[in-house]
Amino acid sequence: MRSVNIAILGCGNVGKYVVKNLFELRNFIKEKFSLDINVKKILVRDKQKERIAEGFKIPQHLLTTHFSEIIDSSPDIVVELIGDLENSRTYIRECLNRGIKVVTANKLVLTFDDEIFQNPNVFFDASVGGGIPIIRTIINSVPDDIYEITGILNGTTNFILSYMEEGKDFQESLELAKKLGYAEPDPSFDINGTDAAQKICILSALVFGVRVRPNEILKEGISFITKLDIDFAREFGYSIRSIAISRKKNYEGEEKLEVAVYPALVPSDSPLAQVKGNLNAAVIKGKRIGELFLKGEGAGGNPTSISIIADIIEASLTYRESKKEFLAPNDKLIHHDMMVSKFYVRLSVVDNPGVLAKIADSFGKNNVSIESVLQKGRGITISEPVPIFIITHECLERDIKRALEECSRLDVVLQTPFYLRIYQ
């Protein structure tokens, strides 16, 4: 039986559950792994605040407000759950310098600090996918040429989009997500794709050895999705999901990378479309392994703490000497204008004869060919706008943009045309 001393930095929601579950699972971990894991110290800002997780009260005597006491407790592993950039990075570096292994779920540090990210003694499965072991699976279970990883990595946006499928609009769905605790009071980082962008950048670095920053990738939020889009996507056989994608693309004979976060139409019978509510998921595609699909709880104190505890166990049992290496980003990332895709287009037009011909003409002149068109209902007067929905064949994103620019100059087209990519 080996004794493992743990110190924890930060004791918010996830931190509380880590402490509770390490206590509850202590005998289980002794039996299964011959490890006796002891929580020695917890760094907090306020020692007086009461911290309770499912009735378990965090013992007051473990709390400290001084990082020096963390070090003095001689931890084998420090679990960093503060989540900011500057303090966390300082603490993590200090620990690593002293030979202490680090477990963290800190997306900011992992995205922006190469040294910490590359350090083999840093374990961060919980930073992506909450309770789903996406990172551990990539690292430990798929020694293969992975050519794509696509995920639903943000539970808030997935909850909203799947609730909108039940006929609600964006705002109602967001309010419910807040009420149920699936959205933060300020949910902008979730809604606009920032959270998922950080996660897909972490996965890209792991899978492709390419260091991409969140601000370098295409990132689109979901606030422009309407009930109309959800309904008409369904008529075409699709669901709308906010996906985070990182995949190899052959572009003019060279191997490039698409890394992006955007709402896309996914086939209704595909695994990603079946991800409902605030769940997360990932599809890992490898040359030999085929498609591996993982789905589960992407957030929450209990599931996330289990990922962290799994990291603590792995850190205790594993000896790693290798460093992950990165390439420069700029010669790999492909600009989205140069990506080939099928597209979904929504236009608002005046309902009179010849409108479709004019639109089709703009599409044709820009090398975009139309696969199907849907127009439902009509205005009460001839001048009232009606929506037209179009699915295109595969074309360059640059070309659909040009076609839609041209359409928006037509006097029969009433609003800025809206488009979404179709995931294939």
Next chain:
Amino acid sequence: MRSVNIAILGCGNVGKYVVKNLFELRNFIKEKFSLDINVKKILVRDKQKERIAEGFKIPQHLLTTHFSEIIDSSPDIVVELIGDLENSRTYIRECLNRGIKVVTANKLVLTFDDEIFQNPNVFFDASVGGGIPIIRTIINSVPDDIYEITGILNGTTNFILSYMEEGKDFQESLELAKKLGYAEPDPSFDINGTDAAQKICILSALVFGVRVRPNEILKEGISFITKLDIDFAREFGYSIRSIAISRKKNYEGEEKLEVAVYPALVPSDSPLAQVKGNLNAAVIKGKRIGELFLKGEGAGGNPTSISIIADIIEASLTYRESKKEFLAPNDKLIHHDMMVSKFYVRLSVVDNPGVLAKIADSFGKNNVSIESVLQKGRGITISEPVPIFIITHECLERDIKRALEECSRLDVVLQTPFYLRIYQ
């Protein structure tokens, strides 16, 4: 860079792919894990036979027909892929005695040899789920109180059942499975549930620490499923899948275990129903982790070899000292007659007034209440049989059996009634 010497016992389909992929991935594994993996010797019965995997020819000089040469090659890890019970067990024990770690996919040895199964230096992720890291996920990623694991662990039966959903009958589907290489020339161990039973016994031992043998558990094959069942299950909102299940059940205040393999009705919108073709999948349910779902390729040289290579890497990097411990089986397993479930029932009856009343009476007298009934079409003459489909509310399996025995004695009931469990 650490050098790791490998020897392989057996060079059938999976073995060939292990050798090919270890060669192809050698640099990848050097970079990612600082391990230089060398295949030193391969034990075969016939050295002259040509062995080729995707154009890669297994080098003749690696082959030997003598186990002593395997030992003489000083392997750090031996990969056992012979797959029988007696020879494999002898070789594996010999390796372990000499301090050589073992990677194996041998379900027979794992199911019947406790010593080998419990040895911490035996790695066997590939024995269940082919390319899906089900075992590695349970061991390394879910340190939680798991209360259920349910899987689709046999690709042959899943292929047949999902092909039957397209309107084919059992025999046609089986023939196609053979033609596509998804079924063995003699597929009985797949069709009758033996293969899945071995796998769920391995998972039960890992998850619940209970040693259960395949012959001790309920095991039902799929050969009695008809197109009618598939179609009417769909009308009720279900798909039929052959599931392997191991879960805790509270029975009269005691914690018992259900371990079984049977075709069941699963809700059409559930993840298991979405598993099509020869894919495999597993749902892992834990107190804290919630539901974790994994899906992927459950067989085939390439996917399975990746699991084996992941085990080789793990065996090279990990130091394990703990032993898995088992409890006796008999005080844990619950007899299926004592299980509560909803049931699907198919009866063949004479189509005349009062039939349903008689059936309902037999059900009622045995504490089985009916949720819904479907009867479609009718005989051309009044004496021609028609099928009746029934979904029950929850009841004891013992009671549905008694009800159906009583029904089968009614003169209006023409064949032995057929029932399936509904998975919830």
